[in-house]
Amino acid sequence: MESQFIVSKFGGTSMGDAECMKRSAEVAYGQNSKLVVVSATSGTTNDLIELATTAEKNSWENAHLILSKIKVKHLKIARDLEMTPEKIDNLNQLFEELESMSRGVHLLKDCSLKALDSIQSIGERLSSLLFTEAMNIVLRREKSDRFAKWFDAREVLLTDNQFSKARPLTAEIKALCQEHLAIIKHTDVVMVTQGFIGRTKEGMTTTLGRGGSDYSAAILAEGMGADILEIWTDVAGIATTDPRICKEAVAIHEISFKEASELATFGAKILHPATLLPAIRSHIPVFVGSSFNPSLGGTWVRKDVEHSPLVRAMALRKKQILVTLSTPEMLYSHGFLYQIFKVFNDHKVSVDAITTSEISVSLTLDDSTLINRDLIADLEKFADVEVEENLALVSLIGNNINHTPGLAKKIFESIPDINVRMICLGASKHNFCFMINDEHGVEVINRLHQSFIGQKL
Numbered sequence: 001m002e003s004q005f006i007v008s009k010f011g012g013t014s015m016g017d018a019e020c021m022k023r024s025a026e027v028a029y030g031q032n033s034k035l036v037v038v039s040a041t042s043g044t045t046n047d048l049i050e051l052a053t054t055a056e057k058n059s060w061e062n063a064h065l066i067l068s069k070i071k072v073k074h075l076k077i078a079r080d081l082e083m084t085p086e087k088i089d090n091l092n093q094l095f096e097e098l099e100s101m102s103r104g105v106h107l108l109k110d111c112s113l114k115a116l117d118s119i120q121s122i123g124e125r126l127s128s129l130l131f132t133e134a135m136n137i138v139l140r141r142e143k144s145d146r147f148a149k150w151f152d153a154r155e156v157l158l159t160d161n162q163f164s165k166a167r168p169l170t171a172e173i174k175a176l177c178q179e180h181l182a183i184i185k186h187t188d189v190v191m192v193t194q195g196f197i198g199r200t201k202e203g204m205t206t207t208l209g210r211g212g213s214d215y216s217a218a219i220l221a222e223g224m225g226a227d228i229l230e231i232w233t234d235v236a237g238i239a240t241t242d243p244r245i246c247k248e249a250v251a252i253h254e255i256s257f258k259e260a261s262e263l264a265t266f267g268a269k270i271l272h273p274a275t276l277l278p279a280i281r282s283h284i285p286v287f288v289g290s291s292f293n294p295s296l297g298g299t300w301v302r303k304d305v306e307h308s309p310l311v312r313a314m315a316l317r318k319k320q321i322l323v324t325l326s327t328p329e330m331l332y333s334h335g336f337l338y339q340i341f342k343v344f345n346d347h348k349v350s351v352d353a354i355t356t357s358e359i360s361v362s363l364t365l366d367d368s369t370l371i372n373r374d375l376i377a378d379l380e381k382f383a384d385v386e387v388e389e390n391l392a393l394v395s396l397i398g399n400n401i402n403h404t405p406g407l408a409k410k411i412f413e414s415i416p417d418i419n420v421r422m423i424c425l426g427a428s429k430h431n432f433c434f435m436i437n438d439e440h441g442v443e444v445i446n447r448l449h450q451s452f453i454g455q456k457l
């Protein structure tokens with residue numbers, strides 16, 4: 001029987017240094033991964049962006065300092081992995097390419113998104129060369145018949161030409177995967193490739209946007225028709241709530257894609273579910289675990305899950321504001337919501353939760369939007385505006401939330417002494433959220449966790 005086709009993605013912290021790389025390679029070996037997708041080493045994408053902006057706006061000496069820092073960091077990993085001079089030459093070629101591109105940016109005093117994408121691509125191209133070595137060290141040590149090979153993701157990851165946020169061309173990618181990568185299904189090769197980067201039809205290097213490696217891995221898993229996609233990070237999966245605020249938080253064994261989407265929108269920032277969409281739509285289950293401690297287990301994200309509890313997880317989003325707009329003109333009239341949402345649209349501000357009455361509407365926003373005072377001034381053209389600060393949004397994520405009698409009773413019985421400023425229910429069967437004072441946030445989450453999830457899942 002053919003073994004399962006597993007795509008494993010390792011993030012920046014899992015690539016932090018030679019030790020981290022070897023530990024991640026052990027995980028990939030243990031999982032029998034066929035295709036490994038890696039991020040740049042942690043902090044490197046930021047360094048590359050800083051290099052590009054310094055080269056554009058500042059002296060060459062300053063740019064050169066950043067270039068040296070990037071070189072030193074990667075050469076240290078290469079030394080720790082005891083790479084041969086020939087293999088180090090591959091790294092040196094990338095350093096030269098990086099230096100030429102940065103010089104170009106410096107001479108022209110111009111860093112287009114196109115140039116920036118090529119500069120950023122160096123991060124993943126370097127880390128994947130180093131990881132190939134780490135993978136081979138582990139395979140040799142384990143006396144495996146398999147060997148790791150470096151693969152340029154740009155051969156298959158075709159995108160449009162929106163530099164810095166390029167969209168993958170799914171159908172073409174599938175065909176290219178079959179052409180260039182299908183072979184690994186039947187060989188002993190572990191293919192190591194880059195996340196985050198792609199190329200246009202014209203051959204220009206693109207990136208999928210910051211944090212894009214998860215997305216690359218999901219696209220490649222879909223392109224290969226993989227059986228499983230694994231996302232290895234520095235936490236053991238998705239927790240029932242933020243463990244920093246609630247000691248009883250535990251890892252969730254499985255969560256549906258829809259629940260995970262609600263959870264991510266409301267504050268839990270492990271991964272952005274939209275990035276997993278290609279895998280989910282192709283019915284490829286996704287596992288999220290910690291490369292630092294794989295024995296801790298992790299979370300499965302799937303389209304369909306075995307159990308659908310009423311409350312699976314909860315999130316606290318702090319520093320929220322509530323904007324209430326009131327005007328008698330809203331009574332019996334139409335178009336009011338259209339007018340105010342147009343203002344939010346013009347200011348590119350995203351609204352989270354919303355409730356309305358006959359003559360008023362309340363909306364919740366992140367308080368960072370308050371910096372944008374013009375937004376409030378523009379809203380005042382249509383209605384009286386009241387802004388309340390220091391609030392927190394609590395959301396419970398689960399199933400059948402809008403069709404379960406007694407849920408609200410149970411929630412509010414747990415917090416009889418807390419004033420609830422706004423409630424939002426109905427739009428999703430996976431989410432119940434409400435606003436409270438920021439200072440009560442942690443207490444509320446702890447009490448709700450106790451009543452709905454308890455100490456054990």
Ligand code: ASP
Nearest residue numbers: 039045196210211212213
């Ligand atoms: N290296 C890229 C970034 O830092 C992509 C990724 O890590 O997912 O944004």
Ligand code: MG
Nearest residue numbers: 011012039211
């Ligand atoms: Mg990342």
